[in-house]
Amino acid sequence: MGAPKQKWTAEEEAALRAGVEKYGPGKWRAIQKDSKFGPCLTSRSNVDLKDKWRNMSVSANGMGSSRERGKPLALMPPPGMLTLMDEALTIDPLATISPADGSYDGKGDGADTSSDRKSLGPRYDDLVLEAVLGLKEPYG
Amino acid sequence: MGAPKQKWTAEEEAALRAGVEKYGPGKWRAIQKDSKFGPCLTSRSNVDLKDKWRNMSVSANGMGSSRERGKPLALMPPPGMLTLMDEALTIDPLATISPADGSYDGKGDGADTSSDRKSLGPRYDDLVLEAVLGLKEPYG
DNA sequence: CACTAGGGTTAGGGTTCT
DNA sequence: TAGAACCCTAACCCTAGT
Numbered sequence A, B: 001m002g003a004p005k006q007k008w009t010a011e012e013e014a015a016l017r018a019g020v021e022k023y024g025p026g027k028w029r030a031i032q033k034d035s036k037f038g039p040c041l042t043s044r045s046n047v048d049l050k051d052k053w054r055n056m057s058v059s060a061n062g063m064g065s066s067r068e069r070g071k072p073l074a075l076m077p078p079p080g081m082l083t084l085m086d087e088a089l090t091i092d093p094l095a096t097i098s099p100a101d102g103s104y105d106g107k108g109d110g111a112d113t114s115s116d117r118k119s120l121g122p123r124y125d126d127l128v129l130e131a132v133l134g135l136k137e138p139y140g
Numbered sequence C: 001c002a003c004t005a006g007g008g009t010t011a012g013g014g015t016t017c018t
Numbered sequence D: 001t002a003g004a005a006c007c008c009t010a011a012c013c014c015t016a017g018t
Helices: A010-023 A028-033 A046-060 A126-133 B012-025 B026-033 B046-061 B126-133
Strands: none
Touching: A010 A028, A010 A046, A028 A046, B012 B026, B012 B046, B012 B126, B026 B046
């Protein structure tokens, strides 16, 4: 009816992340009422925030147990982890997100790893978005 | 291994239609649990019901305008567009039924009920099947 | 009663098989 | 190529517990 299905935008996700970083997870109502990112989430209920955070956490976690179809899927915005990074402007859709771990290997002289699947779901840098939106403050 | 692709039988389709007429589209779980046609669908999950209904809707629809962004006609998609029968029996899956439960409040947009397209749909009569199976009651 | 946590259900895109 | 059956999962709902 009213909303066939409201997909979350990158701005909303960024706002949610910023809110969680500021108030901590579980403070959905507070996040929603925050004067800064609240306006970004006017069309979302506190329950929606909770659900979205859950989904984000899940996708950031386990994967690769479906089929033999091992999908790279190397990039994705970890919800709670990783905070500020400096060189967030040069993101490599497939090779980044190595906060302090930097355990990305993906370097085989092999050369037969050329099967680049079409990137379903354009995951561009959310950190940049957060910065642009001014959702994230340099200071605590 | 898992599932050898279980094709839908006419009984199952009829049961699904009956269920949609009673509860309205989107109430897959309720349809599946219904004491009347539920037993016909024991080997189908609620998701299966949904998928099947979608397939039926698509084939019954033919083609849509490519200009449509949203899709207002998501509701009440006549599954078996029967056109060969008498007008007396013309059933509008969701428009003319009297909900026995009265739980279905969907609004049939009723595009145009005057378009009597005598198309070439050799769709055999499903209503007969429904009646035979006793899935459909004459009156609510 | 309001909020949150968590399980359950639906909607829609994608994949596989025919 | 197209269509049917099935899979994956984000988005949404329901409700017990606090």
